[in-house]
Amino acid sequence: MKIAVLDDYLKVAQGLADWASLKADVKFFHDYIEPASLVKSLAGFDVIVAMRERSRLSAELLGQLPELKLIVTTGLRNASIDMQACKERGIMVCGAPGSDDGGKGTAELGWALLMALANRIPQEAQNMREGHWQTAMTPVLSSKRLGVVGLGKLGQLMARYGKAFDMDVVAWSPNLTEERASAAGVRRVEKDELFSGSDFITINLVLSASTQGIVDAHSIGLMKPTACLVNTSRAGLIDQNALRSALESSKIAGVGLDVFDVEPLPADDPWRRVPNALLTPHLGYANPENFAAYYPNVVQAIAAWKKGEPVRVID
Structure with a gap:
């Protein structure tokens, strides 16, 4: 054999x-x-x-x-x-x-990406190597809004982490009920409200025919210019062109991605040159x-x- x-x-x-x-x-x-x-x-x-x-x-x-x-x-x-x-x-x-x-490895990586984006760790670490000092101020997470898209086991973990940091945690998914959201200790909101009102958004859905591209150009267009998005689930959940365009035009502040349409990500892939994109090589389960x-x-x-x-x- x-x-x-x-x-x-x-x-x-x-x-x-x-x-x-x-x-x-x-x-x-x-x-x-x-x-x-x-x-x-x-x-x-x-x-x-x-x-x-x-x-x-x-x-x-x-x-x-x-x-x-x-x-x-x-x-x-x-x-x-x-x-x-x-x-x-x-x-x-x-x-x-x-x-x-229970998906803790993926959720922990997602939270690490969120923290790194919030504190501009990649940029400030590189600036330190280049001889600079304090090039920006970074916000505290307390009282900021965390929008959780998908409240399954991963989404619930991300919600718990957000609550531990005293964030205002809201959630949405196509089938999420107010009762399920309340049981997880968070508030259900409509999709547009989540994307327009959140300071940080984390994507935690299973990719299927019904969720393909569910984070579309409209949703990305609603985000605050100071907002950041984290995806450790599947690349196909997000309109990749719309997301890349929003970053390149500074319409949103940053993104943390652990998943891509093509993996391994080719060395010449455009995502490797997108500003304010924190990329990791599908480490969530590894x-x-x-x-x-x-x-x-x-x-x-x-x-x-x-x-x-x-x-x-x-x-």
């Missing part, structure tokens, strides 16, 4: 699980494989281990991998896998959960605790499948 472990950028997968117990030929791919090269790289493998939402396993690709029988993805869902194509070709897909942190759980659960899933007793099958 041949197993391909994709997108092991940090070269940690081999040391985090007992791959030898599978008695298989395991190959670890440390570099991102361009889509045009995936067929050649993955030909002949029986099992693919996919790091959630990195390399895209499209219907076209899967149709050219006749030996493939099993995909195991870290996490319990992966939008980069064409599930319908897997079903049609009889390829089983199983999940491998990470640590049971923490030691998660990865130390992901890969042993991957090995367990492959072993269970070999025995004919598959676990955590994703339909």
